[in-house]
Amino acid sequence: MPLPTPVKISKPEFIPMNHPDRKFVLAPHFSAVVRNPDNKSLDYYILGQAPLGGTTLRQVNEISNANLGPGCEPEIGEFIKLLTECLNR
Numbered sequence: 234m235p236l237p238t239p240v241k242i243s244k245p246e247f248i249p250m251n252h253p254d255r256k257f258v259l260a261p262h263f264s265a266v267v268r269n270p271d272n273k274s275l276d277y278y279i280l281g282q283a284p285l286g287g288t289t290l291r292q293v294n295e296i297s298n299a300n301l302g303p304g305c306e307p308e309i310g311e312f313i314k315l316l317t318e319c320l321n322r
Contacts, residue, residue, distance in 0.1 A: 262307035280304045
């Protein structure tokens with residue numbers, strides 16, 4: 234992914250996603266597609282910017298779009314380590 238523009242907003246300045254005055258995007262740093270060997274389903278994992286700074290890890294599949302909580306530093310080795318930990322749970 235291209236290096237995203239840094240974003241850090243405070244709670245009073247938060248603007249909803251669909252508001253016309255919103256001028257920023259919480260961009261992804263990395264993403265991965267993981268195929269379940271048992272049922273061949275796909276899960277997508279995204280390490281993205283968090284609105285208050287830092288990162289978050291998301292999981293998207295056919296039935297959910299979930300924020301899995303705080304992510305890691307936006308470095309590929311750290312993302313792979315976090316993803317491995319997540320998949321081993």
